[in-house]
Amino acid sequence: MPHSVTPESTPADEPSTTVTQGDTDTVEPEAEAEAEAEAEAEPKAEAEAEAETQDVAMEEAPTPTASEQPKVNLEELFDDGDSDDEFTSSVPMPASQDQEQGELSQPAPIKVTSKSSFSDPEIMRAFYQRLFPFRPLFQWLNHSPTPSNDFAHREFAFTLPNDAYLRYQSFPTADLLRKQCIQLLPSRFEIGPMYSTNPRDRKTLRKASAFKPVMKELVFDIDMTDYDDIRTCCTGASICLKCWGFITMAIKTIDVALREDFGFKHILWVYSGRRGAHAWVCDKRAREMDDQKRRSIAAYLELLKGGDQSGKKVNARRPLHPHIERSLVILKEHFQTSILAEQDPWASEEKAAHLLNLLPDPTLKAALQKKWDSAPSRPSASKWADIDALAKSGSLSITPRDLLEAKQDIILEYTYPRLDAEVSKKLNHLLKSPFVIHPGTGRVCVPIDTRTVEEFDPLTVPTVTQLLQEIDDWEGEEGEKKLQDWEKTSLKPYVEYFRRFVAALIEEEKQVLKREREEDVDAMEF
């Protein structure tokens, strides 16, 4: 990186065509320390953070090896100045809990008060120790109960409390990941692809090409920002149940397409913690796709074109492709409620002008303009109905079919999913892990059950402080089986959902493996 030496240089100037480049990139001169923090810019603009809940059921986790432990005990550093009595005052733990957790974790009792902030180190530590479901997360990425490279070669990237960004972390086991989280207390962490070799070894390889991403879930990112030009209820980072409707529509439309068109079965939807949702398509066939196939799927699902200034954003080809046709059927219903009634998108004169712009018929436009001039604040539902009413009463110079198609395009413009497609197109794109805490809201990034997606309310998703309070407040009976901390909280249904999801994935994976083995045998017999 010669440019970094000079004051005005920019990396973009680097000539990309020197013959030697391929070679020089491959071998980095200094083998740097394992846990070196790479001072990279934020990977994504979105400053969402994730927090993970501790899963105490670590009984199967192998013993950590000494060599994997970071050399500096950052935990101690963070302890400084944090000896607020309110947090460290000890509430006695039930003995049974201590037993089961053994040496792996001895969570300090936490007392959450109204003053507790979800980013306090003590809160984060308790969260990782007691709530984050490390074990299911491990199984989810490992695709089998026995540790394998699927997990061990997977990149994790931590955002540390001081905002440093630590890339290319990897862990042989769930327990080591957990330990690292408890030590570093990342405000969130992201999951990248599985690489051809262990990401921590990437600098010791002779050839750069030996280190390359080989597998990752197909991911999607839907964010409310992309709806800002049509959302009227809130602005910026805030959301309400009304605008969450956009995300609900998007999830329904994308989910059905991924299942019916592409045949994917293991799709995990996750609340991003503030105002969006992520999807992780975990089928083996999806994980193994190269960038070209990812781009194809993204393009298949993308419909809206153009930015804010570009006028009509949907110009669907007719006849409608079956995927668009099906989407329209789903979205039409929401259009009446979520859009016309709740968003009332054409209430103002200026917004109504945009609606007129989307209609292809000058005669009809003029008639509508006249009508709305005398009643500018007519609700959107009425304005929408006016279109057909005036068309029927003779103010139509195009065919009814053309008008119908224009109206379909408008419905799609206001309802069709707006994906942040870049996220989906690259095998090596990192995405925030499920179950981490969003640093802006303190909410846990919980899975969304698509069967009840319409009932999902982001505003009732538990926050980390609330969950820890719930553990403290828990007064249930310890039965035969000793309860784990997450079972005492409102995180329980989410963890259970995730576990079922992972179990189904692993079950299928077993069969795939079996089939492949049989095919291998067949092949050998030839």
Added chain:
Amino acid sequence: MIRHDYSRVDSKRRANLDYKKRQFANAEFQQQNYEHRLNFYVLPPTAEITLEEFETWAINRLKVLSELEGCSFRNRGPEETAEYMKGILDKYLPLRSDSSRSQKLQDERRRDHYSHFILRLAFSSTEDLRRRFSRLETMLFSLRFKNDDLRERQEFVRNLNLEWEEVKDEEKRELKDELHAASGIKKTEEQEWFKVDWERVPELVGQRKVLLRRGVAYVPQREQMSMVVAEFTKRLDEALELTARALPRLDEDDRLAPILAHLSQSFTAPDAAYSTSDANIDGLSTITANNIDTLSQNFPLCMRNLHSTLRENSHLKHYGRLQYTLFLKGIGLGLDECLVFWRRSFKLMTDDKFQKEYKYNIRHVYGDVGGDANRRGRGYTPYSCQKLLTEPLPGPGQSHGCPYRSFTPDNLLSALQRMGINDRDVLKTVKEDVGKQRYHVACNRVFEWSHKREIKKVKDDGSWSATDLDTIVHPNTYFKRSWLLKHLGEGNVGFVGESAMGGEEKMEE
């Protein structure tokens, strides 16, 4: 550049390679018979060829691939590309159909076969090269597929055994509406359909041109090409991976290693079409800082703009400085003279400031300082039009980039008029070109108009060939050609001869 750890190749594979390599190098004279014009390049060649053939055939194919890449950089449509490529293909890589009954048929196919495999060796060393090679070979294959004789093409496809499942009549009836809606084909049109895993037709999926059901794509017969092409790419990519792993063995043959290395080097910057030969203009004596004002008469608009901005403000911002320094380096201005040029041009600046803040950058561009890689590569390569056209647009106060792209039409026209372009038709057409975002076309048009007399002369007396007058895609080519044309008959000029490929030889150590 292809010396790697041998132990990475496992023993089983090594045995295999040795076998193939023996065949390749030991010349068991086994001529293959080429039944089809098109080739999926599954089997490597087995018969012996001379080293000279080895190199010539490869360079010819490389020329074709570079031109193809140029077409895609210039956003030429499929038809325009086919038109443009026709002459080049006929010259460098002819491949006739059976029906031509040509005597040379087998010979042409053999060259095609060998040159493909030679380049495969040369370009499998890095991921970047592989991806580019695969993309260009795919373009070449589709181009030929489209032109192929219909019957011969069907024959070829049938021979591939691609295992496409035909959609039975019953299912066709059942899915009638969806099939037609997805493909846009009219219901009245009789059509055969195939079922394949969607991964085999990613482009069609991305364009929503096929019906998808649980991972299966229903592809109409007429989209067959897209499937064949996808299959071609898939197999080539897999083969390239294997070749990459085999490379450590192959570079033991030290007759081939330098040739292969040279080939891949030439390929590294074909878009630039820049070579040190551009800096070596016959008849143009050593350039000094004092010459630049005069020489700027022969600069393309982008560089004239930088030059006049520099003269007006006695300063240029970073990107402009970089772009201009590279260009000047490209026309042959040496580092010392370049430092003089900038020092004098920044006349409002103290020596101290210049030394501290600017000198290093310029030296870096020349490869005089910086890391090993930079020095070895002799600094940066002058920017091509492609590069200038794909960089972010200049911001306020900046003047780098391509004026055809970044100027408003009015400003562009007055800049051209200042340059002496006063023909209304030319100006009007340039404006249209720019409206269609065909910036390089506009620039070439301006070039042609301002050199029309000279171009006519060299064409008429046959001193320049058509390739000497190819579309300009590099500011340094613009300069060189302009200078030569304006100095016809002065000494040993008129010879532009060397292709980009030949010229780059000089870049080697």
